[in-house]
Amino acid sequence: MNAAVATPQKNQNRIQAVLKHASGDKRFKILEVHMKKHQFRQDALIEVLHKAQELFGFLEDDLLLFISVKLKLPPSRVYGVATFYHFFQLKPQGEHTCVVCMGTACYVKGADKVIAAVQAHAKIKPGETTPDNKVSLLTARCIGACGIAPAVVYDGTVTPRVTPEAAVEQIKKWM
Amino acid sequence: MLHNDLLQIKEKELAGRKPFTLRCCMAAGCMSSDSKGVKQQLEQAVAEAGLQDQVEVRGVGCMKLCCQGPLVQADPTGVLYEKVSPQDAAPIIAALNGAQNNLAKSDPNAPFFAKQHSIVLANSGIIDPERIESYIAADGYLALHEVLNEMTPKDVVEAMVKSGLRGRGGAGFPTGLKWGTVAKSAGAKKYVICNADEGDPGAFMDRSVLESDPHAVLEGMAIAAYAVGADQGFMYVRAEYPLAISRLQIAIKQAKQMGLLGAGIFESPFNFNVDIRIGAGAFVCGEETALMASVEGKRGTPRPRPPFPAESGLFGCPTLLNNVETFANVAPIYRKGAEWFAGIGTEKSKGTKVFALAGKIKNTGLIEVPMGTPMRTIVEDMGGGAPDGGKIKAVQTGGPSGGCIPSQHLDTPVDYESLGKLGSIMGSGGMIVMDETTGMVDVARFFMEFCMEESCGKCIPCRAGTVQMHNILDKILQRKATARDLAKLEELCDMVKNTSLCGLGQTAPNPTLSTLRFFRNEYEELLQPDKFGPRGTDAATAQPTAATQ
Numbered sequence: 001m002n003a004a005v006a007t008p009q010k011n012q013n014r015i016q017a018v019l020k021h022a023s024g025d026k027r028f029k030i031l032e033v034h035m036k037k038h039q040f041r042q043d044a045l046i047e048v049l050h051k052a053q054e055l056f057g058f059l060e061d062d063l064l065l066f067i068s069v070k071l072k073l074p075p076s077r078v079y080g081v082a083t084f085y086h087f088f089q090l091k092p093q094g095e096h097t098c099v100v101c102m103g104t105a106c107y108v109k110g111a112d113k114v115i116a117a118v119q120a121h122a123k124i125k126p127g128e129t130t131p132d133n134k135v136s137l138l139t140a141r142c143i144g145a146c147g148i149a150p151a152v153v154y155d156g157t158v159t160p161r162v163t164p165e166a167a168v169e170q171i172k173k174w175m
Numbered sequence: 176m177l178h179n180d181l182l183q184i185k186e187k188e189l190a191g192r193k194p195f196t197l198r199c200c201m202a203a204g205c206m207s208s209d210s211k212g213v214k215q216q217l218e219q220a221v222a223e224a225g226l227q228d229q230v231e232v233r234g235v236g237c238m239k240l241c242c243q244g245p246l247v248q249a250d251p252t253g254v255l256y257e258k259v260s261p262q263d264a265a266p267i268i269a270a271l272n273g274a275q276n277n278l279a280k281s282d283p284n285a286p287f288f289a290k291q292h293s294i295v296l297a298n299s300g301i302i303d304p305e306r307i308e309s310y311i312a313a314d315g316y317l318a319l320h321e322v323l324n325e326m327t328p329k330d331v332v333e334a335m336v337k338s339g340l341r342g343r344g345g346a347g348f349p350t351g352l353k354w355g356t357v358a359k360s361a362g363a364k365k366y367v368i369c370n371a372d373e374g375d376p377g378a379f380m381d382r383s384v385l386e387s388d389p390h391a392v393l394e395g396m397a398i399a400a401y402a403v404g405a406d407q408g409f410m411y412v413r414a415e416y417p418l419a420i421s422r423l424q425i426a427i428k429q430a431k432q433m434g435l436l437g438a439g440i441f442e443s444p445f446n447f448n449v450d451i452r453i454g455a456g457a458f459v460c461g462e463e464t465a466l467m468a469s470v471e472g473k474r475g476t477p478r479p480r481p482p483f484p485a486e487s488g489l490f491g492c493p494t495l496l497n498n499v500e501t502f503a504n505v506a507p508i509y510r511k512g513a514e515w516f517a518g519i520g521t522e523k524s525k526g527t528k529v530f531a532l533a534g535k536i537k538n539t540g541l542i543e544v545p546m547g548t549p550m551r552t553i554v555e556d557m558g559g560g561a562p563d564g565g566k567i568k569a570v571q572t573g574g575p576s577g578g579c580i581p582s583q584h585l586d587t588p589v590d591y592e593s594l595g596k597l598g599s600i601m602g603s604g605g606m607i608v609m610d611e612t613t614g615m616v617d618v619a620r621f622f623m624e625f626c627m628e629e630s631c632g633k634c635i636p637c638r639a640g641t642v643q644m645h646n647i648l649d650k651i652l653q654r655k656a657t658a659r660d661l662a663k664l665e666e667l668c669d670m671v672k673n674t675s676l677c678g679l680g681q682t683a684p685n686p687t688l689s690t691l692r693f694f695r696n697e698y699e700e701l702l703q704p705d706k707f708g709p710r711g712t713d714a715a716t717a718q719p720t721a722a723t724q
Contacts, residue, residue: 043471085457105539141456
């Protein structure tokens with residue numbers, strides 16, 4: 001019985017802590033303005049998460065809790081949506097990102113070899129970040145650049161016809 | 176905005192044209208090879224030569240031959256420069272006055288271009304996608320004006336039925352029938368959604384259409400909204416397509432400013448607004464019910480149908496959902512007439528289809544051909560066959576939901592029925608060519624891994640079945656499987672296909688089934704002898720012992 005009573009209280013405390021923490025960070029203000037633009041509509045949740053990730057780089061628990069309070073949604077719903085979609089990152093990313101497209105066209109043209117080369121050099125698997133937080137290796141489903149396969153996105157710039165050697169060269173520059 | 180205003184904008188735009196135009200491809204493929212730098216250099220070179228009154232440098236959408244980008248085409252000579260670098264700007268300008276240069280050129284009359292029949296891509300590579308005036312000069316929004324002023328919603332639906340257009344998202348449902356159903360559904364509020372969640376890996380037609388001609392899609396949506404009685408539209412675009420999203424935002428803003436979207440379009444009582452919803456990387460959101468859940472801000476999981484979206488869709492209201500390419504076909508149909516459209520293609524598949532040609536093929540890029548064109552024409556004549564003298568082994572259509580068509584069936588005409596008979600599907604238009612170096616079991620595993628990771632987890636056949644099928648395919652590739660495993664795989668394929676909730680699960684076994692059908696020998700070569708006797712029939716002679724286990 002005690003536990004059942006204590007849990008909401010604990011949640012309340014955490015929410016208070018999050019809101020207090022948020023008041024000191026300008027990015028939360030920008031996010032709230034964005035939510036206001038959507039009239040705090042609950043169906044704008046994905047739009048809000050996109051904005052949050054743009055501002056913070058990734059979605060940490062406190063940020064998700066903040067969004068759930070502001071949109072009056074249960075935290076389970078916000079967490080459920082954030083974890084469902086591949087685009088949302090729940091872990092911090094490295095300084096640089098290397099996204100290897102793994103669409104069919106890139107795959108038959110050797111994207112798997114590009115990944116293997118980067119993996120062997122940086123000693124990280126797709127989805128991981130190097131221990132020094134320099135480079136994150138990610139894979140994409142298909143970036144629609146099939147005409148220039150295999151394609152790799154370095155820090156947001158699409159690069160055409162990437163060879164394993166060229167990818168390792170680029171990673172070396174960052175590490 | 177009235178009819179006259181449209182004509183005035185068109186006249187003004189055409190009168191402002193200069194004697195020479197350099198069209199520079201600004202679609203995502205060429206942009207990644209620095210076409211932005213090329214355009215800047217061209218503009219600078221024009222200014223340096225003092226030719227601002229003579230030459231227009233226009234950023235345009237996809238010019239189709241993506242593998243040779245960045246592409247620049249000169250008008251009126253029609254010379255098409257390929258792999259242009261910023262340093263080439265000066266010689267290109269000089270060539271306008273007849274000077275010779277040694278820059279690499281593509282032949283605009285080569286089969287790759289000559290055999291295309293452009294309806295959806297008619298403006299692609301011609302108009303500036305970021306200027307609405309450029310679209311209006313190409314007769315844009317005239318169809319919307321005609322529909323709003325001269326046709327009742329019922330006429331609009333009837334014309335669509337007559338055109339014979341079928342959904343270009345993959346399943347090929349007759350568009351007119353869909354419009355008619357939504358139009359008949361009772362409800363004060365209705366929605367129109369454009370599915371631009373092009374999740375099929377290896378397909379980029381929708382991205383190119385949105386980047387090259389966003390207004391054509393908006394006009395198509397507005398006509399559809401008028402036909403079904405909707406006043407709100409949503410454009411569901413993948414987050415992986417930032418350029419398409421920004422061009423759409425620009426297009427919507429410009430159309431609103433001109434009164435071509437919003438309240439009282441063409442001073443009629445018809446209102447229509449379009450909002451963009453950005454996807455977040457979930458393949459299953461291409462399924463209509465999952466897509467609508469995502470637009471509502473929820474997890475993108477499908478739900479059983481009926482009720483179909485036409486009766487109860489977004490927020491429980493009747494909803495019309497069509498693909499980008501379907502909407503891009505709409506305005507030309509009303510501009511040129513349903514009979515004209517019905518005259519193109521085959522008996523059951525009308526019009527054209529855009530394909531994204533990629534993989535082990537010489538010419539990769541976008542092609543638009545009439546329905547019924549033999550696949551051989553597409554991959555051998557237009558695509559130029561496999562590069563480096565290789566031999567084409569198979570053509571994959573329909574992505575993770577489709578199948579592999581072996582080279583002996585290359586004479587198959589491309590239409591919904593013929594591809595279905597071969598165990599593949601038309602799909603949204605991805606066409607990946609594979610040569611002798613591609614292992615078909617590996618391809619089957621690649622697609623199964625895709626479906627396994629993209630399965631939303633709602634229904635068990637898909638959630639658990641894709642994992643098991645992937646395990647068996649993996650086992651086969653590791654040369655650890657027996658004939659018994661292969662039989663199990665086929666059994667699972669059948670089960671998942673028939674019992675899954677949505678299209679993702681129902682079609683997930685297709686790549687495996689079609690490679691099993693045409694390339695069974697590749698599977699069998701990898702199998703190991705069964706120590707328990709083939710398929711367990713010979714169990715008496717090979718009793719399992721501790722040693723064999």
